[in-house]
Amino acid sequence: MRRSGMPSGRAGRSCLTAVRAPSRTGAHRALSHALGHRFIPFLPGLAVPSSTLGTMTYVSRRARYGVPAVAVLALGAAALVPALSGASSPPDLPAQTAAQLLVDIAKAQPPQVSGTLTWTAHLGLSDLSTLENGAGQSAGGSSTGSGFDPLTLLSGSHEIDVWLDGATAEHLALLLPPAEEVDLVRNGDQAWLWDSETGTATHLVTTGAGPAGAAASSANPGGAGAAVPSTAPPGPPLTPLQLASRLLNHLSATTSVSVGDPLYVAGQPAYQLIVAPSSASGSTIDHLEIDIAASGPLRGVPLQVAIYAPGQTGPALELGFTGTLHLGTPPAGELTFTPPPGARVVTHTLTADGGGFTGAKTGRFGSLHKTGTGWTTVISGSSSELVNGSQQGLFSQGTTVVNFAGRQGRLFSTDLLNVLILPDGQFYAGLVTPAVLEADASSSSA
């Protein structure tokens, strides 16, 4: 590599210089240029206009930019290739029928695992923050001090750290950017809800025979029945296990269940169960995908649940494990909660049948009625607040006017949930198309 006449400097440098130097004079110029006159103290030579350098030298100067270019390619490949190869090689699992998968689900042990759940909502609402700001302002003040607002879960993506210790204890931490979080820690019949924004620790005490409400629904999925908070979970979202058990309760003759292609969820091989309304029923749900762990201690545990609306490529709602799962009993420190000094401690007493919750609902919206069954269940009720309340402007912004059967109403529409509100405050809501709501409204008033 070295040319004659070159001073022998450090190996790396002379190597570079040799590439750049087509002739002896070129070598001197390039060397003086590169090394800042260490070896050839000839100051004017430092300022070498590129036109006086040979073509070879010009190329080699350009070639140095190959280093960042190669770095870009290498880093891009390192970032993208694992994702692409992972997508192209699904796990090799023996075929399973839908019924076997349902049995697997039924036989699944409450998992002992910790990891991160990601909750994603794309309901066709571009951004709910304007809606929330509007609500805060029209209520006559800032929305500060109110603590965690479940409305934020209806759009975008949220991460929830979970630590699950079978049926005995669990800890869910909903992370709210930039620096807030809501924690639910349940250990036996003791449960704490921590809202970092207000510094409030809510102690949930259960009266009656059963364990706390959360435990009741996870240990006894058959008992949950019709109260499916499909779009607006009142607290941190349920674990996939709880959610899937509840969703499967809706299975009936109106539903088709099939098995999709196996896949990896959070590094675990999983079967995919696809649940869909069997006919064009008027439901806004196209299908559900439930990904069930195929093997190991998690076998039968749903790792991911997704709801798809018709015509969408991505899920409208999705809750599933992402990242890495840590199997085994979580650290005991994560499963207990002690209110920190300075926290506001509130105690709530729950009855085992969850009566307090429905009572609150009844108080605000009058009595709720359920019409239809299965996929096309419609909830109706009456609330004068909706049409006459202080949030009139917000109400007209978020809804559109619809005319049906000679009547007028307002429709709040998302990809999954539709709500029809009549001028007298009567409302109809369901995971159904607006036509179903309109038919319901017409028949009930006729």
Added chain:
Amino acid sequence: MWLVEARTVFGRARVRALLVALAAVPVLLALAVYLSGGPGAGAGPAFLDRASRNGVFTALAGLAVTMPFFIPLSVSVVAGDAIAGEASLGTLRYLLVRPAGRSRLLLAKGVVVALYCVVAALVVVAAGLVAGFAFFPHGSVVTLSGTTVPLLDGVGRSLLAATVVGASMFGLASIGLFVSTITDAPIAAMAVTVAVVIVSAIVDGVPQLSFLHPWMLTNYWTAFTDLARAPVRWHQIWKDLVLQAGYLVVFGSAAWARMTSRDVLA
């Protein structure tokens, strides 16, 4: 050479003024919260509503306030000035006369800029801790997750947060250094570097461009807040550091390619 470079940079009046201004931010925050009682729960910048509960949060609030713009701005000034400043003064060719070589000169400049990044963040946290402990209680620290950690742990975490924030600036610093090797006008290099931050923040704010977000320089800049959780969530911080390392490799090597092949005319 290293010491000389560090002394030159930190001895500059404008750099000292920037550091003093950075230190003033948490002090002003502490004073404002002390006089007004602070914002309501959940309002204002991250951690500010907790500032009055513990001095550690004054420091973190200072970091959260200066992180999005002030620290990047000052890093842009220092990084953009590194080579172009010498060129505009006509001193670059004299630096190259020294028997060190262009690569080593660039490395020395880069290391000093990186040092500035960390020092800037540490200055904010140190001033925040001093002001916070002067005005507010300094008992054990309540994390975002509702657990309680000893004061020393909280101070350690805030210093670690400063280091993470400093390291989060390495990508930007390498971009600034690269731009600084292209031009002889330092103000142009600073402006371009600040523009990179702004464009990155805008792209980060557009939900339709979410597929680009993991690649954006500014995307994980708020990850340091995860240090205030229990247990500390490392994976966002880790992603941030990996991303910054990627930017550092690409733009550092681009700066090297430009520096060692350019015509030094000034």
